[in-house]
Amino acid sequence: MTSSQRIERVTLPTQIADRLRADILAGAYECGSQLLENEVALAFGVSRGPLREAMQRLVQEGLLRSEPHRGVFVTEVGEDDLRDLFFVRGALETAAVRKIFETGDRGQTADTLTGIAGQMDIAMKSGDRIAGGDLDFAFHKTLVDAAGSKRLSQSYASVQTETRLCLHRLMGGYRSSQDLADEHFRLAGLVRSAEIGAVLDELGRHFGDPTEVLKRARKQERGQ
Structure with missing residues (x-):
């Protein structure tokens, strides 16, 4: 008997989001600190395109916040x-x-x-x-x-x-x-x-x- 459920492929932005999420929750980034795309991309060994997509996912989750003309920051809980x-x-x-x-x-x-x-x-x-x-x-x-x-x-x-x-x-x-x-x-x-x-x-x-x-x-x- 075969299953009709398709196997989901894990995309590069998903992998980046998973790693970045784990790092944030582990305290690798201070609350309120800014994540610089070029530095994170270099550290992860990825291009900035999939990194931006991954960051946007974490913005939607609430782990990151995006400020126009300023950048992306780790959410700070006051x-x-x-x-x-x-x-x-x-x-x-x-x-x-x-x-x-x-x-x-x-x-x-x-x-x-x-x-x-x-x-x-x-x-x-x-x-x-x-x-x-x-x-x-x-x-x-x-x-x-x-x-x-x-x-x-x-x-x-x-x-x-x-x-x-x-x-x-x-x-x-x-x-x-x-x-x-x-x-x-x-x-x-x-x-x-x-x-x-x-x-x-x-x-x-x-x-x-x-x-x-x-x-x-x-x-x-x-x-x-």
């Missing part, structure tokens, strides 16, 4: 943006938790979340904050997807770019490497066996004030 971002995330994840308690499989969801928290624990203990940030994102995305709502997941995906853009920076703002894993282990355990109110209360504590976490991260970056 404190007000961060508060608004976490407000939206909190609303979506609260809706997901309510849906899971109504119709979802709490045990299976908790098992999956606990597994991710375990990987996060290993990453943070080894000092790999990039992996820790990726796993943080995977944990919360898994929680939302477990609600089984296509539209809720789509709404969450719409803020994932900005979330990932700032998550790696926020990793340095936790009080210790163990804090991040402990909070996620606790959330997973509450999803398994607690009342919904306890889960939502813990979710609120977990989000807290992201700007305070960002301030601690900045101090750590400066070695204070």
Whole structure:
């Protein structure tokens, strides 16, 4: 039996966009910094045509911003943006938790979340904050997807770019490497066996004030 689905070819602009996206999310470029076409093209070993197309894709995703007559810059997430971002995330994840308690499989969801928290624990203990940030994102995305709502997941995906853009920076703002894993282990355990109110209360504590976490991260970056 043959499949009628065509295999998508990976074009050069797609490859460039994938690499540039990974570099931005890994913190290779400072937030707010300008990307000079000739320098990036030289570093990647590509011509400026496909690079421009790749950059435009990342502009559409929100990772880059284009300013007329000035150039292309890495999107910078300010404190007000961060508060608004976490407000939206909190609303979506609260809706997901309510849906899971109504119709979802709490045990299976908790098992999956606990597994991710375990990987996060290993990453943070080894000092790999990039992996820790990726796993943080995977944990919360898994929680939302477990609600089984296509539209809720789509709404969450719409803020994932900005979330990932700032998550790696926020990793340095936790009080210790163990804090991040402990909070996620606790959330997973509450999803398994607690009342919904306890889960939502813990979710609120977990989000807290992201700007305070960002301030601690900045101090750590400066070695204070």
